[in-house]
Amino acid sequence: MIRDLITRNRSYRRFYQDIAIERETLRELVDLARLSASAANMQPLRYILSCDSEKNALIFPHLAWAGYLKDWPGPGEGERPSAYILILGDTEITQSFGCDHGIAAQSILLGATEKGLGGCIIASVQREKLRQALEIPPRYEILLVLALGKPRERVIVETVGADGDIKYWRDSEGTHHVPKRLLDEIIIG
Ligand SMILES: Cc1cc2nc3c(=O)[nH]c(=O)nc-3n(C[C@H](O)[C@H](O)[C@H](O)COP(=O)(O)O)c2cc1C
Numbered sequence: 771m772i773r774d775l776i777t778r779n780r781s782y783r784r785f786y787q788d789i790a791i792e793r794e795t796l797r798e799l800v801d802l803a804r805l806s807a808s809a810a811n812m813q814p815l816r817y818i819l820s821c822d823s824e825k826n827a828l829i830f831p832h833l834a835w836a837g838y839l840k841d842w843p844g845p846g847e848g849e850r851p852s853a854y855i856l857i858l859g860d861t862e863i864t865q866s867f868g869c870d871h872g873i874a875a876q877s878i879l880l881g882a883t884e885k886g887l888g889g890c891i892i893a894s895v896q897r898e899k900l901r902q903a904l905e906i907p908p909r910y911e912i913l914l915v916l917a918l919g920k921p922r923e924r925v926i927v928e929t930v931g932a933d934g935d936i937k938y939w940r941d942s943e944g945t946h947h948v949p950k951r952l953l954d955e956i957i958i959g
Pocket residue numbers: 779780781782783834835836837890891892893894895925938948
């Protein structure tokens with residue numbers, strides 16, 4: 771079960787933009803993050819939810835997509851995410867968020883996968899522009915943006931080839947290929 775869920779939980783970057791995600795669904799996903807591990811149980815993460823087209827349009831321009839796909843500027847109108855969850859760190863609780871936000875992101879994305887949705891963790895964010903667009907107070911550090919939607923692309927995992935190239939790529943039919951290193955390569959002792 772967990773292997774299947776993790777295998778299906780790929781980074782999706784093209785969506786059926788017209789398939790809406792309810793705010794309540796986003797709340798359920800954040801509840802999975804709420805239940806997840808947190809260093810010293812400080813629980814410093816805060817979340818901003820977006821599932822309407824006006825707010826989504828404020829977020830989208832400040833995200834960078836698929837750096838390895840040089841000829842692809844990111845999802846076009848009609849295939850953009852229908853929702854976002856911003857993961858913020860409350861600097862009044864701590865200045866160091868460790869890997870809390872990575873764990874939260876994974877919990878949320880696994881939950882989304884279980885619901886037949888998909889998404890992408892985005893760390894390449896123009897943070898100050900996004901802060902201004904959403905009027906996020908300085909006390910909150912913008913850690914990650916999770917793009918969410920009903921996936922409109924096929925993503926397959928394969929093994930890194932003999933050339934060792936880990937760059938994901940897209941074939942002529944639009945299928946996105948993600949090379950993963952072999953288990954014996956990553957277990958070193
Ligand atoms: C911390 C982190 C930051 C990421 N930032 C971006 C990003 O800014 N833009 C993007 O398109 N993908 C981003 N990704 C997605 C990765 O490119 C993706 O995980 C990788 O290509 C492997 O694909 P997979 O998630 O399907 O295994 C990020 C992933 C992680 C874990």
